[in-house]
Amino acid sequence: MERRLVIGLNVVLAAVRDGEPVVLCVKRPGGWGLPFGRFDPEDHRTFELALRDFVERQTALPLEYVEQLYTFGDRGREAPRASLVSGDEADRIVSVGYLALSSDALTPSLESAAWRRWSTFFPWEDHREGTIRSSADIVGQLRQWAAGDEALAPRVDVAFGAGEAGWEEENALDRYELMYEARLVAEAHRDRDGVEGPLLHGEAMISDHRRILATAIGRLRGKLRYRSVIFKLMGEEFTLRELQESVEAILGFDIHTQNFRRGVESANLVEKTETTVQATGGRPAALYRATGLSEAPAATGLALPRFRGTVL
């Protein structure tokens, strides 16, 4: 029997809801995963059209901003579980991952779909005040695991910001991969049929979906600094505090309010409207909206600070 080549499409649809970064998840037999569908070359002219089509059909949510992430083609990606897309175990599945951003996080029509927080899957990526951190000392565990290996030890330190460079929020994938290698996430045991250890972090996802999510988080975080994508997550009008909270949600740490304002206002990406809103019990805030400049594909992003706290 000939093995056919099948292309699957995965999407990380991200949004910020009530100041929390969330991702659209779908409940499957094996656990939670990302929405995905099969790409049929007969039906669709481009990947993006196919993606929009099946997401809208599955969840009734329209996709606004869409960006390709990565194509995963390794054999055994779906193993040892049965193929989830085609049902035909003999097919070779290649999957193209996408990142999509939504400004409103509407309730999906599908029963089994739900918005879930990033921090459910990546508690160690959130360093904002007042949020629950990962209880255990991940870096300590990784250091112990890497001890003695000359190549591994610096990788751990660099990825988790123990070096002079400090914590870089966009390295989410490196961190996840190290934890996978060190068997600190459930997927590592599942994929290799090993016994689960007691020190697992975050909730697992089916297949390699948590890896795709880590890729998306890292990409989005990095892009905030050099492209004006943040506005894809905002409504038409917003206060500077809302903008800041969205940025903080994505980056995973708090930033200095006054400096943030200074940076935003000098970037010419937003313009003040006439109206103000009173939502917090303090002084009313002016509403802003994105300017035309922010629409240009090559428009730069906001000047954002680095996380200066300690991870340990």
Place this chain on the structure above:
Amino acid sequence: MERRLVIGLNVVLAAVRDGEPVVLCVKRPGGWGLPFGRFDPEDHRTFELALRDFVERQTALPLEYVEQLYTFGDRGREAPRASLVSGDEADRIVSVGYLALSSDALTPSLESAAWRRWSTFFPWEDHREGTIRSSADIVGQLRQWAAGDEALAPRVDVAFGAGEAGWEEENALDRYELMYEARLVAEAHRDRDGVEGPLLHGEAMISDHRRILATAIGRLRGKLRYRSVIFKLMGEEFTLRELQESVEAILGFDIHTQNFRRGVESANLVEKTETTVQATGGRPAALYRATGLSEAPAATGLALPRFRGTVL
């Protein structure tokens, strides 16, 4: 007849030779293009292995650093020419583009393969002193083309650094795409069967290979700033001037020597060796080598300045 799905692999293999950025090209019936091969799921476990396999077989060049760029899935990508990978016009071809870096630019075994300069295809991307620039005023032509369109005009200015952000070397793809839309490159006429205008810039490539090359150039340039990839283009040992010239070749503009040295030395990515070399008729230069830190996947790159000249 059923249309089959075929996955093709493209690779932009880049190197620096004599201070010039070059890319491995293959001569095909329709002109020069990038090396590519078909991915056969029976033979290869991963894309990367397939890639290494066919490049080494075609050119006898080993691939060192390899990184996935983008997956191109639009129907009609190869049209209106016949399918180049499979020969079967009815197949749907999806192609995965890769960036590979080589430190030595060995002569390929294949007769029809050759290292060619980036500037052949993108003369407007090179702003170093003493290099030939694009003679005509591209920005002027684009501005004229975009005149009146409210969305287009800022796109042109942002992409070509006319705005306050200035020229950003990593936006090579945006610039190429604008020129394509404005029909300033031969591919635009070829793909739409139009008449060629007199104002074409750079040499064309087959299919969408020049677009893939633009993607690779932009990606590599951007990555220099936040990852230590530059050392993949250097030999084992090198002088700081050689390092600088490689960086300048990739970025496409000259940088201040003393400041470059200061940046490199404070980044802890290189260490001085005992030896010095005399190659230039001036004071002998110390040889350096990359440190172990530069091997970590998340290691940051060099602090590099921005181009401060004018493009017009």
Place this chain on the structure above:
DNA sequence: CGCGCATATCCTCTGCCTGAGCAAAAGTCG
């Protein structure tokens, strides 16, 4: 109405990094 409170907004100060250039060191060439 005046007061305390909360948030938004404005402004200042300081240290560090970057851009720019001078100058010495260490060779070659004639």
Place this chain on the structure above:
DNA sequence: CGACTTTTGCTCAGGCAGAGGATATGCGCG
């Protein structure tokens, strides 16, 4: 030896980012 070239070390000024003080403008309450 003197002119020239390139490497290497060092200084200095301007600008920007981090940090925090101070003011503005609303609310709720006595």
